[in-house]
Amino acid sequence: MTTHLTDDERLDALEGTVDAARSAHLHDCAACRREVADLRQVWDGLMVDARTEVPEPPPMFWDQLQVRVGSAVDTRTAAWWMGARGWMSLAAAAAMLLLVVSWGARQRTPVADVVVSQADAAIETEAIGDTAQQFVSDVLASLEDEAVHEVLRPATGAFDDALATLSASEREAFARLLQAELTEGSE
Amino acid sequence: MTDSKVTADLSALDDLALVRSFVDGERTAFDTIVARHQRAVYQVCYRFVHNHEDAADLTQDVFVRAFKGLKAFRGDAKLSTWLHRVAVNVCLNRTALVRPGIEPLDPARHVDDRSEDAFGMVARGERAADVRRAIAQLPPKQRATVMLRVYQELSHEAIAEILGGTVGAAKANFFHALGNLKRMLES
Secondary structure, eight states, X not given: OOOXXXXXXXXXXXHTOOOHXXXXXXXXXXXXXXXXXXHHHHHHHHHHHHTBOOOOOOTTHHHHHXXXXXXXXXXXXXHHHHHHHHHHHHHHHHHHHHHHHHHHHXXXXXXXXXXXXXXXHHXXXXXXXXXHHHHHHHHHHTSOHHHHHHHHSXXXXXXXXXXXXXXXXXXXXXXXXXXXXHHXXXX | OOHHXXXXXXXXXXXXXXXXXXXXXXXXXXXXXXXHHHHHHHHHHHHHHOSHHHHHHHHHHHHHHHHHHGGGOOSSSOHHHHHHHHHHHHHHHHHHHSOOOOOOOOHHHHBOOTTOOHXXXXXXXXXXXXXXXXXXXXXXXXXXXXXXXXXXXXXXXXXXXXXXXXXXXXXXXXXXXXXXXXXXXHO
16 A cells, blocks of 8 residues: 655645545545545635736726836935935034044144154143134034034035145144044044 | 837847846836836736735835845846846735735626626635735745736746745745645634
């Protein structure tokens, strides 16, 4: 006596793809025939519903669908850009703030012919940096959120123009200051 | 080149060429994709929710997701298979949140059986509605498998490709779905 059909083979029997040897077992085994008949009953019930056609949508639906999809894509893309633009504005504001603070500190750093110890210079730079930072914070606090965005949004090419006015040594010093600020910020 | 000429040219392209054209920046290629596959996608969606309004929303959502995801389409599967997968995922996500509101069946309009009397059609319609209610209670993967096997008449291989997994797993899902439906319909 051969073994009963597996679940997989019962499904094959239902779908008419069971191989000859197992088909012979099915012919001789009442239990397996009953199992397959149960499956067929459910299958027939499904086919009753499957034979009901999907109703045709309103005539304009197909034409409108392309427009609806296009609008939805544009709306979601616009929303994404609004979000991205907000983050970019924030990043630009942060960069501008860094520039202002660093520039303020650089402008007020003691000139070369004044002898100041390194420790004193560091304290002074920090103090002046704090003053500049306080000034910027006060200005920002007095503005509405949208105004802050407008004020801090750099004009196109503003950074390039500003950098172009610096000499080579000034650019090196500026780069060092930026690097120091970034290092400090990341610690 | 006029718009109508562009559209005519795009209509002549196969699916893969359309996708490439879209990825290269030809947005109207996506309109052609929508026009070509909207009916099949709508039918999949309708089978999940059984009403036009939800099916229309789902169809729109499928194409919006396709718009965003098409850049990742590598052409390993057919575009229709890929869209089926997107549609099934969108439908399962939606119907996991809301059980479908099933429209009352109009058997005289939808059942394709011209030799049946009125009483038989009503009985058949009620049975079909029972089947739909039972399908709606199936676990998501079993429900998707039944939809694709019975209503879309896809092979187990195609279903495995759409749902992800092996052919054996797809067949096992279908077998268990039939068993669950049998229990639900008997009760």
